[in-house]
Amino acid sequence: MAEVKRRYPDAALKLNMGPQPEPTCLEEKESVTVSEDYGTSLLENRLCVEDFVKIQQVFESQDPRQTTYMPREEFIQKMTETVGWGTKEEFGALFDKVDVARDGFIDWDKLTSFLLLSLYERDERAKATVVPQWKDLEFLPGKHKDTIQEVVFLKSSNRYLTVSKEGLLGIWGENLKLQEARLLTSDVTKLKHLWVTSLVSLENVNKIAVAFTSKEICFYDLLSKEEFPCQYKLQGLKGTPICMDYWYDPLDPKESILSFGDITGKVQAIAFTAAMISLFERPSNTRDDEDSTMTIEWAELLSGSHKCCHILQHTFHHGDWVRQVTYNASLDAFISSTTSSTNTVVLAWREKSRKLLKMTSFNIAQGIHAFDYHSRLNLIATAGVDNKVCLWNPYVISKPVGVLWGHSASVIAVQFFAERKQLFSFSRDKVLRLWDIQHQLSIQRIACSFPNSQDSRYLFRFDETHGRVFISFNNQLALLAMKNETSQRVKSHAKGVTCVLYSSLLKQVISSDVGSTVSFWMIETGQKTKQFSGCHGNAEISTMALDANETRLLTGSTDGSVKMWDFNGYCHHTLNAGRDGVVDISQILVLRKIILVVGWERAVTVFRPQNFNQFSIQSEEWKGGIHHQDDILCAAFLPPQTLATGSYDGEIVLWNISTENAHHVLHPGYQRQITSKFEPEAQKHNVKRSCSEHYLAEQATLAAQNIEFDTEGNNAVMKLCFLEARRNNAVTGGANLVSCGASGYVRFWDTLNKELLAEFLAHAGVGSITMCTDKQNQYLATGDTDGCLKIWDIEDYCINALENKITQSPTLLRSLQPHEDHISSLQMCESHGHLIIISSSADCSVCVTGLCNVPALIFGQQGQEVPRSQGPKPSMCFPSRGGKSKMLMFYFLRFLSLEQEGTKSIMATHWDIENYFSLSKRDSSLIESKSQEKRRKMNPLFSKEESCLDSTEDSLLTEENQDNSTSIVRSSEEINFSLKYKKTNIYKKKTYKPCYHEIIQKPTSPFRSLGLSTLKELPEVNQPEFLLDPDKYFKEKPKEDEPQIQELHLLSETLKAVFDEKNLFPKEILDHERQDKQLCQETSGEVKIKRNKKQL
Secondary structure, three states: OHHHHHHOOOOOOOOOOOOOOOOOHHHHHOOOOOOOOOOOOOHHHHOOHHHHHHHHHHHOOOOOOOOOOEEHHHHHHHHHHHHOOOOHHHHHHHHHHHOOOOOOEEOHHHHHHHHHHHHHHHHHHHHHOOOOOEOOOEEEOOOOOOOEEEEEEEOOOOEEEEEEOOOEEEEEOOOOOEEEEEEOOOOOOOHHHOOEEEEEEEHHHOEEEEEEOOOEEEEEEOOOOOOOOEEEEEEOOOOOEEEEEEEEOOOOOOOEEEEEEEOOOOEEEEEEOOOOOOOOOOOOOOOOOOOOOEEEEHHHHHHOOOOOEEEEEEOOOOOOOOOEEEEEOOOOEEEEEOOOOOOOEEEEEEOOOOOOEEEEEEOOOOOEEEEEEEOOOOEEEEEEOOOOEEEEOOOOOOOOOEEEOOOOOOEEEEEEEOOOOEEEEEEOOOEEEEEEOOOOEEEEEEEOOOOOOOOOOEEEEEEOOOOEEEEEEOOEEEEEEEOOOOOOOOOOOOOOEEEEEEEOOOOEEEEEEOOOOEEEEEOOOOOEEEEEOOOOOOOOEEEEEEOOOOOOEEEEEOOOEEEEEOOOOOEEEEEEOOOOOOOOOOEEEEOOOOEEEEOOOOOOEEEOHHHOOOOEEEOEOOOOOOOOOOOEEEEEEEOOOEEEEEEOOOOEEEEEOOOOEEEEEEEOOEEEEOOOOOOHHHHHHHHOOOHHHHHHHHHHHHHHHHHHOOOOOOOOEEEEEEOOOOOOHHHHEOOOEEEEEOOOEEEEEEOOOOEEEEEEEOOOOOOOOEEEEOOOOOEEEEEOOOOOEEEEEOOOOOOEOOOOOEOOOOEEEEEEOOOOOOEEEEEEEEEOOEEEEEEEEOOOOEEEEEOOOOOOEEOOOOOOOOOOOOOOOHHHOOOOOOHHHHHHHHHHHHHHHHHHHOOOOOOOOOOOHHHHHOHHHHHHHHHHHHHHHHHHHHOOOOOHHHHHHHHHHHHOOOHHHHHOOOOOOOOOOOOOHHHHHHHHHHHHHOOOOOEOOEOOOOOOOOOOOOOOOOOOOOOOOOOOHHHHOHHHHHOOOOHHHOOOOOOOOOHHHHHHHHOOHHHHOOHHHHHHHHHHHHHHHHHHHHHHHHHHHHHO
């Protein structure tokens, strides 16, 4: 047990301070232990990458087509001599493990296969024993008034849905902020008698299915412009459905299954065969209105009237309430459970006809509340009423393969952590446990703090994609978020960093965090100079800004206030932006005469410094009014008078800062002009507009209305940057505004011509991103929610107007991941001629990196080793002999990086930013010197200007840097962008550079350094046969031998056959439609006869 506690130090993590009894059942499993040094003594686990490179060289032969085989004695002798350590017994044991077939010899492929398998198992064991760290338990504010029945994540839109018993549907963003709440009702029953029992997402058809106590299942469309209209209503069920599950084939989305269980013990399923076209067939006598609700009787589905689906069902639970049901494709079976001790878990296997079921049942004492299935482990976990979690093989019904003891109350939910092969279990006494499946041990215990209540209903859901655990207590929803695996990572702040700034006056970096703390850091050394705590009490500082003179710091907080500080920590003014309310301030824009604050409403909040005559300042009126349809998230200013504001719905509004009037709206789907009501001349012009202008305005308005329903925020504008360095934009018509949004796209706009010139996907599948540019607008840095940072070269991107929109991305200079959580803010500055990118993240760190290929520095890493430029040495690179060598390198570098994180030596108290960025020069000095020597030998006309420039750059290296230079060599194709940036500045300052007291003339030819030599004479070439004998190849053949070409039919004659209904729909549907038409004609004929008789 001592080994277990040492291996899992956080196994007793608690969120409340009360004492929690630990289970005594663990003492019975003394034989099951987890050794911390498992397998470390084995020879194959002690070999490094260099050792395996040496081993591979022994197996290499001069002829690549031949394979080198090595017997046991030769292998032991050569390995002992080549590796230089290890005993003969150890290499003999390694040979015996590889030679499983006892052939008496092995080759390189057999050895790498064994190593890959052992490293893969080692990796799986490492992941299975990782104990996740959790943030504090957080209650999400919602509008549910009754018990929450389900929590569902929509992958297509990155949103969460919650539904409560009273029928209230909550729509949450990926940031877990409630976007809206809608009431789902049924027309059959009044709301007070109606309960929602379950909800599932039909991901492949963008619908949700909701079950009601009125014995109905309603299907709602998520893509409709209206508020979730009910598209189908399935009624006439014999019992009330209380649990549902939906599955679809990712390779063939039209194949899907909706399964549900009811209170009568029935398990029923609808197998759809054309889900992408339509779930159910629409009768021919119904209206063509797509928004109308189509009512379907259950009896119709049983009778087979709908050819696009069929029914599967069984009653093996014999009247017990079905608590959970699911369909698993790997088993091709339906799994359902009850709280009864007989037929507790039923597996209904689909037969070959796929319309018949074969039953298998498990009898579990006292029944179970829930279950989960892991396809890779082939295990079913059950949450027992008797406080036990059992693991079952689906093919062995006699007894479980494992029992997990530890809960002291009834277990109500279980769910696998599939990636790590771990298991969550949640009991009625509000205790959450995490289990190691391999060793069947509880590695973590979390006691959740919920109010005590006699009648309490709990719901447990684990979102593995985002590492979030949702636990609902009646109508309250709690979140337990997993922390990223930070290991021993250095932290700049105690809590997540929200914003970062750079002060060129102080040459310091300023950062703020969630805990209302502001820190100042020296950019040269990374040393913290000062820190202000509790700037806004306990409220989060969401953004910061500096005034024009960089003598005042403005901090915006979620408490709705903006405070103005000096650098001694004295607060001069408090700006009441939120009007004494809690708001989400996203940006503060400080201009010469006004201060703009945005983030929580559709209007711009403005303060005028000339009126700052008191400590507490109230906001003033923005003359331009409201022109956004959604909340404003960001703003940017372009001198002398252009202001741009971006909102959540994707619109960018352009303003004249002098008059505070808006004049244009830009959107990826449209653009429109705004006519201010305060300008009488514009009103006259508006009256004289032509009909075509009216039509264009109406079309733009309609387009804006269509986009308005996009509540997913796919086009949300998160950041705006004007390219101020492009002064000649009015002449060339290039882009002068850059925006980035929630979908990972970066867009370039021409605000003069009101056009979208380019857009490209900078970060795929990560949600919202942020960005920044340098002062010269040569580089663009973007950061995403995964902590990845990309640097792009935009110097020549969209500098001229083009007819078509550009979708190709600019040149990607560098891509790295300096953070382990989402990047909250980015800044660019220049220090010692180097361009520096500063990034802050929710992982509590502030990093510094550059264009050169060196690791990022972290502010606050006192006593840590200054990172060196890392990369594979030439001797560490496996020759390309197949995928096994690459996989072997991957695993070794993976474990090597994990080991190095905990074994860093102490070298320096702080960093030296100039020497740090010189690391890239040292790394490339060997290749640069070699390439220069080679060019001088090959090119006798090598220019003195270039040699002078190279020598100047080399002279920038200090003697200390040259002594500490490493032997790491990169390929000549890898460009050192730090030198490129400095070289650009050198050319800007001085065109002609003196070298050895000489004046270098400006070169007159781009081919000045080419070395020309006499061309070799070509040997005589024999003429080809078609020139010697042209009749043989070009003689015309007789016409009678030519096959006759059939005349093609006209398009009008064949057009009907292409769109023939018989080719579009199955024969059964067409036959059914033809029968309906005949029946309709017969019915109408009988009605006409009856009418004629009545008239007579």
